[in-house]
Amino acid sequence: MRLLVTGGAGFIGANFVHQTVEERPGTDVTVLDKLTYAGSAGSLGDIPNVRLIEGDVADPDVVDPLVAEADVVVHFAAESHNDNSLLDPSPFVHTNLIGTFTLLEAVRRHGTRLHHISTDEVYGDLELDDPARFTERTPYNPSSPYSSTKAGSDLLVRAWVRSFGLAATISNCSNNYGPFQHVEKFIPRQITNLLDGVRPRLYGAGRNVRDWIHVRDHNRAVWTIIDKGRIGETYLIGADGEKSNREVVELILELMGCDRHDYDNVADRAGHDLRYAIDSTRLRTELGWEPTFADFEAGLADTIAWYRDHEEWWRPQKAAAEAKYAAAGQ
Numbered sequence: 001m002r003l004l005v006t007g008g009a010g011f012i013g014a015n016f017v018h019q020t021v022e023e024r025p026g027t028d029v030t031v032l033d034k035l036t037y038a039g040s041a042g043s044l045g046d047i048p049n050v051r052l053i054e055g056d057v058a059d060p061d062v063v064d065p066l067v068a069e070a071d072v073v074v075h076f077a078a079e080s081h082n083d084n085s086l087l088d089p090s091p092f093v094h095t096n097l098i099g100t101f102t103l104l105e106a107v108r109r110h111g112t113r114l115h116h117i118s119t120d121e122v123y124g125d126l127e128l129d130d131p132a133r134f135t136e137r138t139p140y141n142p143s144s145p146y147s148s149t150k151a152g153s154d155l156l157v158r159a160w161v162r163s164f165g166l167a168a169t170i171s172n173c174s175n176n177y178g179p180f181q182h183v184e185k186f187i188p189r190q191i192t193n194l195l196d197g198v199r200p201r202l203y204g205a206g207r208n209v210r211d212w213i214h215v216r217d218h219n220r221a222v223w224t225i226i227d228k229g230r231i232g233e234t235y236l237i238g239a240d241g242e243k244s245n246r247e248v249v250e251l252i253l254e255l256m257g258c259d260r261h262d263y264d265n266v267a268d269r270a271g272h273d274l275r276y277a278i279d280s281t282r283l284r285t286e287l288g289w290e291p292t293f294a295d296f297e298a299g300l301a302d303t304i305a306w307y308r309d310h311e312e313w314w315r316p317q318k319a320a321a322e323a324k325y326a327a328a329g330q
């Protein structure tokens with residue numbers, strides 16, 4: 001199989017490429033990635049049979065020939081960080097909307113199978129005491145420039161399926177953790193702060209809840225959908241991992257041998273979504289997927305060990321990420 005992975009030098013995409021090469025020998029992988037601040041060729045190392053093309057998913061001259069030679073396209077490329085989207089939404093509109101449109105047009109021309117990667121944030125947020133969780137039937141209600149551009153990209157995919165008969169599926173996943181995640185994100189930021197002797201930073205009171213899933217479980221679900229998913233369908237991916245941000249920070253502190261109260265509460269994110277929660281019944285019952293990282297504490301301990309052992313990977317990102325947060329009082 002000839003596979004095109006957009007955004008394959010980012011966090012989830014790079015893990016997807018590693019897993020694919022490990023578990024599906026014989027797959028011929030091409031990565032298309034702009035290598036923005038969030039992408040790193042080093043995340044792919046020197047994996048055999050992987051070709052990295054540096055380019056913009058919104059550039060039809062780059063995208064068309066790559067789609068023409070692929071059997072399957074998995075579309076991870078995106079601007080992915082909510083805080084950045086509040087500072088400057090423009091790259092989010094470019095990559096998440098124009099980039100997805102450009103890819104869809106190439107996929108339409110060449111009749112290629114597409115899987116589009118999206119987020120649970122398209123559904124907005126839930127109250128802390130609401131027993132509800134997101135399902136495939138929850139109405140879209142995104143809050144931030146990031147999540148609204150992801151919602152728009154999902155709607156483009158749905159329209160191309162209905163209008164042009166595209167062979168596409170969509171998945172919306174909850175918060176991922178694991179190796180190769182940029183240090184701007186919550187969990188790696190706190191781990192690398194502690195490795196630097198700096199106190200973790202919790203937005204507001206830390207009551208906000210995220211539904212954590214290990215990145216390897218997300219990627220196994222993506223392959224399950226490519227293999228067995230129904231064309232035109234959306235699948236929610238989640239591993240019943242709801243935790244408040246305060247619980248997560250306290251667990252990181254404990255696992256790193258510190259006092260669990262040694263963190264600072266800093267300025268809250270504007271429009272901060274309160275709670276995300278995924279009901280992944282369709283994926284489990286129709287396609288037979290189950291998460292394998294059932295123990296969040298063990299997965300987090302592995303992730304802490306990975307950052308401890310891979311300072312050469314994250315150190316070049318750290319100062320710029322912290323400078324941005326310092327300017328925002330976070």
Ligand code: NAD
Nearest residue numbers: 007009010011012034035036038039056057078080175176
């Ligand atoms: P990331 O920011 O770590 O990686 C994004 C990658 O896309 C980077 O390698 C970057 O260089 C590349 N990229 C950005 N703009 C590009 C462009 N114009 N052309 C080509 N490449 C470009 O993001 P991530 O956390 O790995 O997320 C990957 C996908 O998964 C995104 O679509 C995101 O919305 C979705 N998602 C993420 C999470 C999560 O918890 N991180 C959860 C659910 C869904």
Ligand code: DAU
Nearest residue numbers: 080081082119120121174175184185186201202203208245
């Ligand atoms: O739900 C899926 C989404 O999860 C993905 O679509 C996004 O690409 C991904 O970035 C993530 O979005 P969040 O905004 O939830 O993730 P982030 O890591 O930025 O923050 C997680 C929570 O932690 C959020 O409630 C904000 C809070 N936070 C974040 C940082 C960076 C803090 O309290 N302190 C921090 O320093």
